[in-house]
Amino acid sequence: MDKKKILLLTTGGTIASLPGGEGLEPRRSEVMELALEQLRNFYDITVDDVMCLDSSNITPGEWQLIARRIFEDRVGFDGIVVSHGTDTMAYTASAITFMLPDIDLPVVFTGSQLPLADMLSDGPANLRTAFAMAASGHPGIFLAFDRKVMLGCRAVKVRASGFSAFESVNARYAAQVTNRGLVVDEAVLPVRRGQARLCPEISRDIFLLKLTPGLNPAVFDVLAAMGYKGIVIEAFGLGGVNVLHKGLRGIRRAVEDGISVVVTTQCLYDSANLQVYQVGTKLLELGVIQGRDMTSEAAMTKLMWAIGQGLDPEEIKALFARNLAGEVDLT
Numbered sequence: 001m002d003k004k005k006i007l008l009l010t011t012g013g014t015i016a017s018l019p020g021g022e023g024l025e026p027r028r029s030e031v032m033e034l035a036l037e038q039l040r041n042f043y044d045i046t047v048d049d050v051m052c053l054d055s056s057n058i059t060p061g062e063w064q065l066i067a068r069r070i071f072e073d074r075v076g077f078d079g080i081v082v083s084h085g086t087d088t089m090a091y092t093a094s095a096i097t098f099m100l101p102d103i104d105l106p107v108v109f110t111g112s113q114l115p116l117a118d119m120l121s122d123g124p125a126n127l128r129t130a131f132a133m134a135a136s137g138h139p140g141i142f143l144a145f146d147r148k149v150m151l152g153c154r155a156v157k158v159r160a161s162g163f164s165a166f167e168s169v170n171a172r173y174a175a176q177v178t179n180r181g182l183v184v185d186e187a188v189l190p191v192r193r194g195q196a197r198l199c200p201e202i203s204r205d206i207f208l209l210k211l212t213p214g215l216n217p218a219v220f221d222v223l224a225a226m227g228y229k230g231i232v233i234e235a236f237g238l239g240g241v242n243v244l245h246k247g248l249r250g251i252r253r254a255v256e257d258g259i260s261v262v263v264t265t266q267c268l269y270d271s272a273n274l275q276v277y278q279v280g281t282k283l284l285e286l287g288v289i290q291g292r293d294m295t296s297e298a299a300m301t302k303l304m305w306a307i308g309q310g311l312d313p314e315e316i317k318a319l320f321a322r323n324l325a326g327e328v329d330l331t
Helices: 029-038 062-074 088-100 121-132 218-225 249-256 276-285 296-308 313-320
Strands: 006-013 017-020 023-026 043-053 079-083 106-112 140-144 148-151 155-157 166-168 173-176 180-183 206-210 228-237 258-265
Touching: 006 029, 006 088, 006 121, 023 173, 029 043, 029 121, 062 079, 079 121, 079 276, 088 140, 088 155, 088 296, 106 121, 106 173, 121 140, 121 173, 121 180, 121 258, 148 166, 148 206, 206 218, 206 296, 218 249, 228 296, 249 258, 258 296, 258 313, 296 313
Parallel strands: 006 043, 006 079, 079 106, 106 140, 206 228, 228 258
Antiparallel strands: 017 023, 140 148, 148 173, 155 166, 173 180
16 A cells, blocks of 8 residues: 655754753754654655744744745645644644645644653654644644644644643544544534635734733724734633723724724633623624634634735624634634
């Protein structure tokens, strides 16, 4: 039986780090070869180093590079694995989801909490899971960690050091490793609606604001003056915002100035539903966008991508009322 052809794109991160003079330092793919030896018994693997960065240093510019490399290099491969640092992997996987609509092969992000050079590293198991999903024949952007596979736009890092670092928030896992091997939940997989496309344009003029009691509404004027075109607000509970003491005035001015304002919840699970309480209804009257059950990472990167596509505020509102790749439940 022919081996599936898998392309491994490396970007650095803990999984490929070695101790240096000032702590762990990301290195090129040579440090991953020992872990790849066993995988080569099952897969035809090509390795390409895209960059060598701690994921804290990966910015939207690097997202664009990764998206282009995936799109341009995918021809002739059955799947792609992207090794990445864990700290910002959920942001990258979510952004790539929107930048590569209707991708026509599995693309799986993974990394580790301990470097592969450590005897007790979780990296080998994470790579095995990622390669299995990449060879599954199910297209989409995924993140594999701790024997679980989730949609890239549903992944959130929930632990700083524990091996169960990522969870699929408000969505079932796309696949899990059991005693039956890789078991895929096909109902979770994204639905392809057309040909694979590369849409890498993205706006950096987005601000993620965590609401706190008594927040000075003048912050919205400051953000507008700084040129921000979109704001994602992590509100309380179901989407509560302080409507007393001028609490809505800043949001109203931002919307009137053409800034797209998306309201999500600070709660990790469940949905921001602005139709339950009076405070939410007042927000809807202002023209804010419901983030529903999207993760903050998905809401932010979807807004960055939407503005990058040149959409106006009304078009962006309409886009957020659509489920593009499994990032939101509209029911």
